[in-house]
Amino acid sequence: MKIFIQYMVSLRCKLMVKSELEKLNIKYKSVELGEVVITKNLSEAKREKLKKGLRKSGLELMDDKRAMLIEKIINVIVEMVHYSDELPKVNFSVFLSEKLGLDYHKLAEIFSKTKGITIEHFIIIHKIERIKELIIYDELNLTEISYLLHYNSVSHLSKQFKQVTGLTPTFFKCLSKKQRFNLEDL
Template sequence: MTKLFIKNMVCNRCIMVVRNELEKLGISVRHVGLGEVLLEKELSPEEKVNLDKVLIPLGFEVIDDKKSRVIEKIKNIIIDLVHHHENDTKTKLSDVLSSKLHHDYSYLSNLFSEVEGTTIEKYFIAQKIEKVKELLVYDELSLSEIAFRLNYSSVAYLSNQFKKVTGLSPSHFKQIGKGRRKPLDEV
């Protein structure tokens, strides 16, 4: 078995697309998850080239270097926490990342900042704001319910952070926001 790490694979639809492309190429897949694929066997050089040819036009990329893999894992953990495990945990982000990646948080934080040009915290906030935008557009929850779901201490704190990031209040965004959301891989 061998593991591949794939950049920009951030949602269930991405997983489905990558799985389909691997199957079309006749590559045996054991598991496909956010940002990673577990294959039955090592890819031949020709299979690697063919895989790149189909993935790159779709916005995906196989990651070869260790630093990039760690960064992609950080992003995928944050995306999973924010978009798939709302209010599951009150655990600190630094503890979650350190535990899942088996690295000291300061190492992860410095690496992320060095490579991405922003902090893990700012990336986490950006993901949370995108989730708030999604929930506002769906118009099924009140701002209080959204704040609770995303572990904000108060509606006021959520509103202030939202305005700081977007330049708009949540209520103003809700009025004009249908076309203002970003794909997760562009956050």
């Protein structure tokens, strides 16, 4: 049985969920971003205890189908941009559609109505945060970063970075205090 958890967007969140499951002696097969596969159905009492335990960590056990779909979209994007070694070679729309097994236009409509932002803009925001992270690590130059994140050119990356942050990547690199956001806050 699958259960879905909202706001689960980092490896730290996965650890908190595993800890809560173990505390309640709930057996699970896997814990992924936003989704947990448990071995058997939860009783209503255990479900309530899990819900309360997760809430203390800032996570929510989800029941609403639309909210679960939004969370799946968010988790696919976060995993794709922040945790995969390379972005998919296909368009994001094709990737999301294949990954979730639903028509992209339906996904985009539901996401926009619910979140008040397009999927494309949400991806851009996350790509910019990834760029900030890579700039701070200072292991790759802008050409390598633009290649890694599938930008057509460094110029395209720089233009998009400036549109979102108001800064050029070079100026951002020079800042003494790097402005990054927690993934949970995006």
